[in-house]
Amino acid sequence: MEDSLCRSSCGGEEMKAAGTMEKRELVHLFVTVFLSSFSIFLVFPAITDVTVAAVCPSRESCSLAIYLTGFQQAIIGLGTVVMNPVIGNLSDLYGRKALLTFPLTLSIIPLAILAFSRETNFFYAFFVLRTLTAMTCEGSVNCLALAYIADNISEKERVSTFGILAGCTSASFVCGTLVARILPTSSTFQVAALASMMAAVYMRIFLKETRLPDHGDSTLSQPILKGSEPVPDRITEDDDYTPKTKIAFKKMPSAGDLFRLLRSSKTLSQAGIISFFQSLAEGGMQVTVMYFLKARFQFDKNQFSDIMLLVGIAGAISQMILIPMLAPKIREEKMLSFGLLLSCISVPYAATVFSSFGLLAQPTIHSIASKQVGPTEQGKAQGCMAGISSFANIVSPLVFSPLTALFLSKDAPLNFPGFSIMCLGLATVIALIQSTMIRASPPISSHSFA
Template sequence: MGVEWWKSARELRPLVHLLLPLCVHWIAEEMTVSVLVDVTTGALCDGESTCSEAIYINGLQQTIVGIFKMVVLPVLGQLADEYGRKPLLLLTVSTTIVPFALLAINESKGFVYAYYVLRTISYIISQGSIFCIAVAYTADVLDGSKRVAAFSWITGLFSASHVLGNVLARFLPENYIFEVSSALLIFCSAYMALFLVETVEPTPKQDLHSSCVNKAFNIVRERYKSMRGAVTIVISSQTLRSISLVSFFYELGMSGISNVLLYYLKAAFGFNKNQFSEIQTMVGIGSIVSQMVVLPLANPFVGEKVILCIALLGSIVYALLYGLAWAPWVPYLSASFGVVYVLVKPSTYAIISKASSSSDQGKAQGFIAGVQSIASLLSPLGMSPLTSWFLSSDAPFNCKGFSIICASLCMAISLCFAWMLKPEAKANNNLGDNGEDIEAPLLS
């Protein structure tokens, strides 16, 4: 068992210059999460523990991000296939620098509003797309038999970064958190620019002497053709169609919970930055083990589908315990199920990757990420007002977490689709093998 684990770790050596800056990026983002709740409520709620404005501004942000991500995510996946992974990764990881730098300068109401505007733009470009492009990069470098372990390590390192970010948030003075985060984000972009190796040969430019109008028309036409090709890839594969539904309903429930959870805990139990960090650190440590050790060892025996179903079942229990929490210790018990539900992402990536040809990895991952963005657009439309209503004195009955209980139904639907899933042993579409191929991996 130890030999197999060490072997899967060694297979990640070609990905060092990808994973190191991504870990730094995730640490820098995570260390701000628990502080942002206090900063937002402090600036917008006039001394109250929470208020509708703080909940709604997060819901509005998620809605706007969902609207634009429906288009942006698939397009970024296509551009990564056509023009290379490195420039798209550099674009996505660098967008977070300015929003956090603003809060490092000042945390007043005006700066908080400016942060939300710029962070919304950053989320549109980076949220979800970093994982999609990183997964496509991994598929370029590693063959199919090694990808599942690599995907589990990527998501495991994501959890490890969350732990380190929460530890920093727990012990750093609040006044220095955004300064340190901004510095780490700058380092991440600089390291990637210097050391990351491209894996895709960019599409040659053939219209250097065309007019601006013709160039714009050609860009739109190419994006339309590429989008139509991505839709064809997904529709032609039963596995990709099914995993799209699984991803949609899972994201519909989980993104809704994530959007309101910290505000719910602050209002219901008086949690602050320290409790948030403790919960997230506890979950992160368990998630590292489940993703980096358990998943690579269990996958050869049970397969991605079984792991996906178990993870979705864990997400349902996670949501129900949060929604029905009757004492301050219950959220800690609920959070422990995060150790299980974090396996949804790597198993989903593996199923998508196996059902896609080598030249369509970015398109398939990007399209399904776009489906998830539709869910993240819809979830705050119901979750934000429902949460605000049941946290207020006008609630029809005493159940502050009722909106989270409703979200668990979405995960239950996702589990039903996952149970009926029939993963393909290999890609069954040949779109990547015809004359329309526009790129080929440089590394193998």
């Protein structure tokens, strides 16, 4: 009996130690995400001025710059809608750290070009390489970070930890915006390139590879999709959408594979719809609001920084403090609706502090999706959500770039310069309506955590 008690006690201590080690690894993940996001957000306030100066010198507004930005975003979205699910799937096979190395390294190249020179020729070289690298990299760091967390955190704590991850991104946004406010434009890209290098080096040195799930077969020699053999999956209170099949992907999931994964759970399908419309609104903000403010109010880098700083601080607070506080008390579906409601109220005004609380929505969507799949499919699920967001980023500039350029021009059919911003609000309203109908079913995962 004493031996059994000793084994039980020692086993409990080992489990606690393992849990502590796993949570310690998350700190290294958060630092990596912070540095990577910092390098992106640092150049964001300056890129509008740099683009207009390179494409249309001596002009405050330039339709060509708007169309170029929209075209770039659409092409990037086209690449990431394919690559994010593939990278997420490969991370299930080869590990999160191995796949994180790829986007973190590639993202250094375009920043280094503008760090060297911002002349027109160098800008176009940056534009091309940024487009090509972002087709592979954009969104993949966050996708892999979410899967890494799902590997190491229990389902009960997952939404709070996803919120902390999103809060780290918001904190990097705040720090990047503050530094951009202080630095001259000539130094902004140099510091961003250095931060991007530090993210890749830090990750390779300090982050430990997550344990790979046991697929139970030789995945490298199997086809992309095993098949759809009926297997006992889970029983939910909502009998009308209990999954009947378990989708097992291999290296290169096709669009059909992703549709099968979405159809395996009504909740997952609803989360995908919400993610699409919310990403549509967010993508539209990127190609609309900056040029709207520059054309109508002659905003420059410093004023852009002030606005983004205000929103970023409130966003970091809401994600790192508000989500962990609300998660144990409020169901995820209600938290999602709450975040989308505040987004609907604030999108038409673009720069209000309330818009930051709309950032509650994304961590909640990812948490809901994470709980609908098993431990061997976390990369696939997060890659699928990232692919949906990327598809929205294709549609968004195709719709909002010409709309913004039209209503800011002298040939506008109506004297309504903010018409495209109103449309962004309507997209968020659609996501809000869908969120009121979502019912997060019991999780499919049977994975146990320390």
